Amino acid sequence: MIMIRYNHPLKEVWDFFILGLTVLTGIEIPFRLAVGYQINSTLLWVEALVTLCFALDLCFNFFTLHPRPGHTGNYSLGDSRKRYLRGWFTIDLIAALPLFMFSLVELSGAGHLVRLLRLIHLNRLFKLSRAANSIHIWKKQHMINPSIFRLGQFLGWILLAAHWIACIWILLGGTEFDTSRLAESYVDSLYWTITTLTTVGYSDVTPHTMYQKLFTMLVMMVGVASYGYVFGNMASLLANRDVVKASHMKKVEEMQSFLRYRTIPGRLQHKVNQYYEHLWESRLSHNESEVLKDLPVPLRVEISLYINHEILKKVPIFSEASDEFLGDVVFYLEPMIYPPDTYFITKGDKGERMYFISSGEVEVISEDRQTVYATLAEGDFVGEMALLLEQPRTASVRTRTYCDLYTLSKSDFEKVLKHYPDFSAQIQEIVEVRAREIDRTHN
Numbered sequence: 001m002i003m004i005r006y007n008h009p010l011k012e013v014w015d016f017f018i019l020g021l022t023v024l025t026g027i028e029i030p031f032r033l034a035v036g037y038q039i040n041s042t043l044l045w046v047e048a049l050v051t052l053c054f055a056l057d058l059c060f061n062f063f064t065l066h067p068r069p070g071h072t073g074n075y076s077l078g079d080s081r082k083r084y085l086r087g088w089f090t091i092d093l094i095a096a097l098p099l100f101m102f103s104l105v106e107l108s109g110a111g112h113l114v115r116l117l118r119l120i121h122l123n124r125l126f127k128l129s130r131a132a133n134s135i136h137i138w139k140k141q142h143m144i145n146p147s148i149f150r151l152g153q154f155l156g157w158i159l160l161a162a163h164w165i166a167c168i169w170i171l172l173g174g175t176e177f178d179t180s181r182l183a184e185s186y187v188d189s190l191y192w193t194i195t196t197l198t199t200v201g202y203s204d205v206t207p208h209t210m211y212q213k214l215f216t217m218l219v220m221m222v223g224v225a226s227y228g229y230v231f232g233n234m235a236s237l238l239a240n241r242d243v244v245k246a247s248h249m250k251k252v253e254e255m256q257s258f259l260r261y262r263t264i265p266g267r268l269q270h271k272v273n274q275y276y277e278h279l280w281e282s283r284l285s286h287n288e289s290e291v292l293k294d295l296p297v298p299l300r301v302e303i304s305l306y307i308n309h310e311i312l313k314k315v316p317i318f319s320e321a322s323d324e325f326l327g328d329v330v331f332y333l334e335p336m337i338y339p340p341d342t343y344f345i346t347k348g349d350k351g352e353r354m355y356f357i358s359s360g361e362v363e364v365i366s367e368d369r370q371t372v373y374a375t376l377a378e379g380d381f382v383g384e385m386a387l388l389l390e391q392p393r394t395a396s397v398r399t400r401t402y403c404d405l406y407t408l409s410k411s412d413f414e415k416v417l418k419h420y421p422d423f424s425a426q427i428q429e430i431v432e433v434r435a436r437e438i439d440r441t442h443n
């Protein structure tokens with residue numbers, strides 16, 4: 001049995017093709033109705049082809065698996081069909097009816113019914129709402145910025161509406177329509193539409209009959225209402241264009257104004273600015289746990305695992321660990337950034353946390369800051385000895401460069417050790433080597 005996934009790339013291309021065809025139909029049909037030009041045999045072929053495409057679309061939709069809201073999977077084919085029959089089927093069917101056949105009556109020049117029959121072609125316009133639904137599904141799939149999408153969709157509708165208004169204006173006899181100057185006459189009508197919709201109103205084209213006046217008032221009101229919508233959306237789009245960046249910039253501006261207010265020396269201000277730059281580049285500007293706190297725990301773990309997969313890959317004791325262990329540990333890891341030349345561990349202090357190095361270099365040094373015991377880099381960890389051996393810090397640790405670290409608090413470290421003996425054994429091994437080295441250096 002043939003089945004089509006609703007989000008299959010080829011189906012998406014097809015949906016866009018149908019969307020384009022529907023929009024073109026939405027442009028051509030009102031124009032034909034307004035101008036009342038005779039349909040020729042070429043146009044008839046085009047009509048037949050469009051109908052065929054819409055009929056094919058109807059068939060494809062019968063074999064499409066639709067997404068099941070609230071589930072990761074799709075409906076079965078049977079259920080998808082039932083939903084389709086209850087939903088968009090009627091619209092698709094109306095659009096696919098070969099009503100262009102009536103144009104044959106037109107071609108053969110039969111009767112006064114012709115003008116009325118032309119209205120029948122409007123059946124295709126229903127398909128526009130269907131096409132709008134397809135892009136809505138596409139938007140959900142591709143995480144398009146909702147404000148940009150809303151604005152784009154609105155602009156599309158307003159352009160189409162402007163065309164329809166221009167066509168109605170022609171029908172009402174608002175602009176003198178000369179079929180030998182088809183394009184110019186249409187532009188005249190569109191010009192009136194745009195000047196009225198945007199409430200510019202140059203009044204070089206004015207309504208004369210009662211219907212024209214009524215219609216003009218309606219168009220003005222639509223124009224004013226859409227203005228509000230467009231500007232409201234534009235404002236929200238600009239404000240929310242990049243919420244993360246905006247909130248980072250706000251933090252930076254607040255800090256800068258504070259530093260100026262407290263007349264902090266330029267050298268220190270420069271250091272603070274560099275820190276914020278590094279914070280932004282390392283993508284640690286946002287407190288992850290704060291941002292993710294609204295999500296359910298399993299989803300939070302999944303995101304944390306993704307965000308922290310770099311550090312998990314770099315630290316050898318993590319790269320071989322089980323998924324269960326990583327899922328637990330990743331939850332406890334907290335990112336931290338230190339600028340160069342920062343002492344974040346001091347010999348003799350009580351140990352509260354250990355650190356995994358994601359990037360940068362640190363030096364393990366003696367209390368008098370004269371002897372460097374070791375230089376550690378990406379993938380190494382420090383500060384585990386005081387936690388494991390329940391003793392004061394054995395050395396001081398200083399950053400040589402900007403360092404992105406992930407820290408594990410003492411209580412979380414103990415929880416992990418208790419549940420994962422393998423991890424405990426690996427840390428123990430490294431601690432023994434380091435302790436021996438410190439003893440050797442001291443003696």
Ligand code: CMP
Pocket residue numbers: 345351364373374381382383384385386387392393394395396397434435437438
């Ligand atoms: P801790 O004693 O908690 O604080 C200082 C840290 O420096 C220590 O844990 C170890 O993580 C680290 N450290 C101490 N000695 C060495 C060494 N010889 N080589 C690498 N790291 C060390």
